[in-house]
Amino acid sequence: MALGSRTIILSAVVIAALGGLGYIVFKPQPVSVDLHELTRSPMRQTVDADGKTRIRDVFEVSAPVSGMAQRSPVEVGDSVSEGVTVVAVVEPLDPGFLDARSRRQAEAAVEEAKASLQVAESNVRQAREELTYAKSRYERTKSLVEAGVSSLTQLEDLTQQQTLREAALEAAFLTRDMAQSALTRAEAALIEPGLDRNGGDGTDCCVPIMAPSDGVVLEVVNMSERPVQAGTRLLSIGQPGNLEIVSDILSSDAVSVRKGASVLIERWGGDDLLEGVVSEIEPSARTKVSALGIEEQRVDVMIDIVDEDAAEKGLGDGYAVFVRIVTWEGDDVLQAPLSALFRSDGGWAVFLVKDGAARQVEVSVGRRSGLVAEILSGVEEGAVVITHPSDKVSDGVSVIDRAAL
Known part of the structure; x- marks a missing residue:
């Protein structure tokens, strides 16, 4: 009897131990998750894009006549003054050589012109003599009229x-x-090539071009002497401190951008953040093919740099920047990471953590900016949500903060 009781007790102990071990082995383990506490803070909705700086007013200097452009008297980086500094010199083209027939025709035209000039000189002398004779007759007749000898009608005719x-x-x-x-x-x-067109010593044969504005030489197309046609670009002048930014954005984003909107300028090379203002939005878009071969409609947006010392900080013409154009901002907005949101029955939902378990809650989402979204309803400030929920997370599943492990 004692042996049977001992066996029963031992069996019960073994069964209890096996049951406890099985419970421990097969008990569902909490899922490790990343948690985030919802807070209220300022929020901005921005349009982000790459941009490039450029000098606002660039003056392109071109050749006014066809001819030979002399070696450039200025170099890139030289300061110039409006109407004072000679920035280019162009010698007009020499006339072409005349063949025998053209020379004979030109010489005959000269002789004909000389004869016409002699005839004109003779006509001048004749007209002068006739005027002198008419004046003398007038004076004589006037004296006779005053003496009562001649009639007033004759004086009027004269x-x-x-x-x-x-x-x-x-x-x-x-x-x-x-x-x-x-x-x-x-x-x-009859002027031959190489002869002075003005009949002098040839020192005034060239056309000097003055600087159209104060500034700095940005580019010289070619330093060496070379033939040019009228309208050929020779150099460009601008003021390095007068910078603006041009950024092309998608036309769908340009709809929300307004003139005067604030702009945050990043990745320009400095540690601090520069500020800007949208000064102009192009009225029409253009088609641009992206790196993936997709046609996109792009709109150029011009941005004025508010920081007056941007050039002194090292920002120059043609520098790459990254801009964030502010389209909306709020001071006290409940925000949730976009990584915590997921689709559910056509709407949005998040997993809240209550008593160590995940609870699915439907939320209403407002504006989105960057990595966060505005939460209009569904959760309150201070709620803890799961970010990047995996397929192991579902309503009621036990979870544990990965950072606490």
Whole structure:
């Protein structure tokens, strides 16, 4: 009897031990998760994009005439003054050589012009003599009229003749000027290459180009002497401190951007954050192919840099930056990480942690910015949510903070 009782007790102990061991082995283990406590704080909604600095007003200097551009008198980085500094010199093209027939025609045109000038000189002398004769007759007749010998009608006729002779002399002078210009034009056709076009020693043959604005030479297309056509770009001038940023953003994002919006400027090379303001939004978009080969509609946004010492800090023309254009901001907003949100029945939900277990809760989401989203309803400030929930997390599952392990 004693042996049977001992056996029963031992069996019960073994069974209890096995049961406890089985419970320990097969008991569901809490799922390790990352937790985040919801808080209220300022929130900004931004449009993020890459940008590039550029000098706002760049003056392009071009050749006014075709010819030979002399070696550049300025270099990149030189300071120039408006209307004072010579930034380029262009020597106009030499005339071409004349063949035998063209030379004979040009020489004949010169002789014809000389003859026309002589005729015009003769007409001037004739008109001057006729005017002198008309004046003398007028003076004599005027004296006779005063003496009562001649009639007033004769004096009026002579007055008219004198006026006509004055007009004829003036026309003769103009005709002589025309003949002189025709002779100059005809003689210019005989100018050979290498001769001074103005008939001097050749020192004033070139066209100097003055700086159109105060600033610094940004680029010289070519330092060496070379032939150029009229309109060829020679150099550019600007003020390095007068910077702006141009950033191309998606047209769908440009809809929410307004002129005067605040801009945060990052990744420009310095440790501090620069501030800017949207100054202009291009009225039309352009098609741009992305790195993935997708056609996108892009809009250029111009941004003024608020920090006046940006150039002194090292920011220059053509530098790469990263901009965040603020489209909305709030001072007291309940926020949740986007990694805590997931879709549920067409809406949004999060996993709250209550008494060591995950509880699925439906939430209403407002604006989103970067890695956070505005929570309008469903949870309160101070609630603890699970971020990056795995497929092991479901409603009622025990969880444990991974950071506490």
